[in-house]
Amino acid sequence: MTLLAHAPTPDATLLRLGQSTRQTTGPHTIPRLHIGQLDVPPGAVEARPESQSQIAAAARHAHIVRLRHTAAVPSDGALARVIALVEEELAAAGRHRAEVRLALELQVAVVPDPATVARRRIELSHLDALSGLSWSPSATWVVTTAERLVDDVLTAAEHLHVDDVLLIPLGERAASAIR
Secondary structure (H helix, E strand, O other), X not given: OXXXXXXXXXXXXXXXXXXXXXXXXXXXXXXXXXXXXXXXXXXXXXXXXXXXXXXXXXXXXXXXXXXXXXXXXXXXXXXXXXXXXXXHHHHHOOOOHHHOEEEEEEEEEEEOOHHHHHHHHHHHHHHHHHHOOOOOHHHHOEEEEOOXXXXXXXXXXXXXXXXXXXXXXXXXXXXXXXX
């Protein structure tokens, strides 16, 4: 499977959180940002596939395919492979990629300053190590400051070629920063 091309990072002033805006830069589209829930048209079929057979079914029937990091998809590289598989299944089903919205669910933690970003990342990696899980969930979270939130979220999503990013706030600070 091929790794998808990188889209340029937009100026943070182009996007405001809470709006479902979409900006096009060259051949790539900057994803729409959503907080807490996606804007889903009435009657739209959503899928959150967790296996290859579910991906094939989603490619045949879904209008929105929701993707997220899990133990089975523990990294951006693994997620890019899932996206490529979705696109292959869409083609096999005779559907165009433009017919389906790919939505990335992304967990976001907001901290007060840049020094705290590094410290929080270390703390989270320690918690992951102590959890005994087979993967590191916090490695896929965006840990950032309120000022960097939009840029960091778009940077995290740009190489995945998704249409939407659903921000899931982790903690009260994140919830208040993205509202």
